[in-house]
Amino acid sequence: MGAPAFIAGDWGTSNLRLFLCDEDGVQLDTARGPGAAEVGGEFAAVFDSLTSGWQQQHGALPTVLCGMVGSSIGWTQTSYVGCPARPAQIAEACVELRGGRIQIVPGLSCRNRLGAPDVMRGEETQILGALHLEPRLREGRHLLCLPGTHTKWAMLENGAVTEFLTAPTGELFALICDHSVLVGDGREHARALSGGASFEEGLAQFTRIPHTQLLHRIFECRSRRLTGELATAAAADYLSGLLIASDVSGALELFAGIAPTVCLIGTRALTALYGTALTRANRETVHVDGSAASLAGLARIHQLLSLQASSHAG
Amino acid sequence: MGAPAFIAGDWGTSNLRLFLCDEDGVQLDTARGPGAAEVGGEFAAVFDSLTSGWQQQHGALPTVLCGMVGSSIGWTQTSYVGCPARPAQIAEACVELRGGRIQIVPGLSCRNRLGAPDVMRGEETQILGALHLEPRLREGRHLLCLPGTHTKWAMLENGAVTEFLTAPTGELFALICDHSVLVGDGREHARALSGGASFEEGLAQFTRIPHTQLLHRIFECRSRRLTGELATAAAADYLSGLLIASDVSGALELFAGIAPTVCLIGTRALTALYGTALTRANRETVHVDGSAASLAGLARIHQLLSLQASSHAG
Numbered sequence: 001m002g003a004p005a006f007i008a009g010d011w012g013t014s015n016l017r018l019f020l021c022d023e024d025g026v027q028l029d030t031a032r033g034p035g036a037a038e039v040g041g042e043f044a045a046v047f048d049s050l051t052s053g054w055q056q057q058h059g060a061l062p063t064v065l066c067g068m069v070g071s072s073i074g075w076t077q078t079s080y081v082g083c084p085a086r087p088a089q090i091a092e093a094c095v096e097l098r099g100g101r102i103q104i105v106p107g108l109s110c111r112n113r114l115g116a117p118d119v120m121r122g123e124e125t126q127i128l129g130a131l132h133l134e135p136r137l138r139e140g141r142h143l144l145c146l147p148g149t150h151t152k153w154a155m156l157e158n159g160a161v162t163e164f165l166t167a168p169t170g171e172l173f174a175l176i177c178d179h180s181v182l183v184g185d186g187r188e189h190a191r192a193l194s195g196g197a198s199f200e201e202g203l204a205q206f207t208r209i210p211h212t213q214l215l216h217r218i219f220e221c222r223s224r225r226l227t228g229e230l231a232t233a234a235a236a237d238y239l240s241g242l243l244i245a246s247d248v249s250g251a252l253e254l255f256a257g258i259a260p261t262v263c264l265i266g267t268r269a270l271t272a273l274y275g276t277a278l279t280r281a282n283r284e285t286v287h288v289d290g291s292a293a294s295l296a297g298l299a300r301i302h303q304l305l306s307l308q309a310s311s312h313a314g
Numbered sequence: 315m316g317a318p319a320f321i322a323g324d325w326g327t328s329n330l331r332l333f334l335c336d337e338d339g340v341q342l343d344t345a346r347g348p349g350a351a352e353v354g355g356e357f358a359a360v361f362d363s364l365t366s367g368w369q370q371q372h373g374a375l376p377t378v379l380c381g382m383v384g385s386s387i388g389w390t391q392t393s394y395v396g397c398p399a400r401p402a403q404i405a406e407a408c409v410e411l412r413g414g415r416i417q418i419v420p421g422l423s424c425r426n427r428l429g430a431p432d433v434m435r436g437e438e439t440q441i442l443g444a445l446h447l448e449p450r451l452r453e454g455r456h457l458l459c460l461p462g463t464h465t466k467w468a469m470l471e472n473g474a475v476t477e478f479l480t481a482p483t484g485e486l487f488a489l490i491c492d493h494s495v496l497v498g499d500g501r502e503h504a505r506a507l508s509g510g511a512s513f514e515e516g517l518a519q520f521t522r523i524p525h526t527q528l529l530h531r532i533f534e535c536r537s538r539r540l541t542g543e544l545a546t547a548a549a550a551d552y553l554s555g556l557l558i559a560s561d562v563s564g565a566l567e568l569f570a571g572i573a574p575t576v577c578l579i580g581t582r583a584l585t586a587l588y589g590t591a592l593t594r595a596n597r598e599t600v601h602v603d604g605s606a607a608s609l610a611g612l613a614r615i616h617q618l619l620s621l622q623a624s625s626h627a628g
Contacts, residue, residue: 114519114530114531116537116538118537119540165530166530168496168536169529171494171496175489175493175494178493179492205428212560213428213481213565214529214564215481215557215564216479216480216568219464219481219482222482223480224430226433227423246528247529251527254527
């Protein structure tokens with residue numbers, strides 16, 4: 001473990017996680033704070049108060065921040081790097097604050113396989129991290145899946161992100177659980193990440209018949225409860241099975257024949273659910289922890305920025 | 315116009331509409347009141363206060379009520395009549411209150427084409443009304459569509475409802491408009507019923523490519539705004555185009571070859587949007603006003619109950 005060398009931060013809509021790191025990206029200390037939507041524009045004050053201890057002890061540390069901190073609701077607005085995007089291009093497009101001491105990571109944009117514009121912000125850093133943590137991803141073509149509020153499916157070719165596709169699967173799940181009579185009440189929301197028998201049943205039901213009837217299937221969360229075929233406590237599990245099966249089958253149809261293995265990046269609970277759905281669709285999966293990927297990606301960007309700085313200096 | 319003969323009432327989750335009718339079901343007067351979810355269980359008090367004027371003037375009038383008034387949150391809980399269901403069976407299964415002076419219409423249940431249980435409550439009365447208003451529906455096979463919060467697709471065979479299918483299309487639309495960053499804010503919600511160019515674009519985009527990617531398409535409401543391809547004010551229109559196209563194409567796939575004409579029952583604004591989507595799918599449409607259908611259905615049930623009463627008496 002080396003000396004403190006930089007600060008890495010993943011500043012999303014609803015959470016800030018800061019890491020004090022050594023030059024190799026090994027985490028020495030951490031801090032948590034409010035998300036970009038919660039700081040009321042006071043990014044500088046929040047950042048300074050959370051890091052003042054580190055900075056007093058170790059001097060003014062260079063900092064790399066990713067996520068919504070670089071969006072229209074963020075500290076500063078970074079652009080989107082167009083695909084195909086290589087790690088070095090992402091590092092080069094970072095936006096500097098405080099004379100370069102703070103670097104904000106840009107998002108990525110592409111035209112996806114449906115012919116529509118698509119964007120990501122935060123996931124690009126996790127993908128860079130996965131490239132570091134899983135060296136085999138650096139060669140050839142790979143399909144990545146980053147499940148979440150807005151699930152991203154991304155394609156890598158020889159280490160570059162060539163395109164991606166978004167499905168707001170997690171957001172729809174939360175909307176229906178929190179606000180709809182379809183599932184009942186919000187209390188079973190958290191349970192759905194357990195992936196029980198009703199989750200498997202949702203997966204199975206969705207794929208049993210040509211799967212264009214997602215809307216019609218969703219009503220089953222209510223009708224199967226009325227008939228007693230589904231316990232109220234299991235309705236959210238069933239819903240998550242239907243939604244994840246729809247997300248997975250729609251994405252695999254578009255990315256047919258790309259790779260037999262899908263690399264899942266995210267929390268253990270959520271990648272497990274997608275892993276089950278992908279196994280049902282005859283895909284193998286590799287799981288990369290989402291937090292570890294964020295940290296590794298931020299460290300990789302810090303490293304690339306240091307290299308660029310020394311090459312400019314040289 | 316004859317003498318006041320009965321009271322008809324459509325008591326849904328969020329609205330009560332009462333009609334004073336002559337024996338032929340011609341509306342002589344109307345009243346409005348709170349929905350079943352809003353009366354705090356005080357159904358009798360609300361009903362009496364709204365109808366006391368009519369009852370004082372014209373005596374104790376027989377009453378037929380349909381909708382959520384007969385559900386688990388209603389005045390009394392009626393069962394579901396299994397499909398195939400004929401109008402006379404629906405009338406026979408009405409639940410009596412106050413010694414038969416008030417009749418509550420039951421819902422319908424079936425196992426739908428996806429193999430799942432399905433239910434309706436309130437729409438069965440509109441279907442009975444449509445059978446009265448459109449005599450050609452009484453012979454042969456017909457596909458009906460009742461768009462709304464929970465859109466119903468129903469099949470008629472020689473005047474009986476043989477099966478139906480629900481999609482919570484309107485509910486998902488409202489959830490996303492009211493609570494999600496995908497569309498922006500809730501203010502454009504009402505606009506979406508206008509069916510502008512962005513609605514047509516949503517329809518077209520959804521059907522352009524094999525349409526299993528509803529979830530992935532929904533993200534376009536956000537990404538196309540970020541690129542300027544879609545005005546914020548038009549995002550709800552685009553969303554309604556995607557959702558209605560998905561509902562229509564999923565249903566037509568299941569009900570393939572049943573009838574070239576689809577009978578739409580509902581509000582003018584909503585049946586117009588579904589009409590556009592069905593025209594794109596090479597179907598002809600007939601439109602029946604939803605309120606007129608409810609009233610005609612309640613009158614038909616009153617008539618059937620009167621016939622049953624006189625045959626029991628005879």
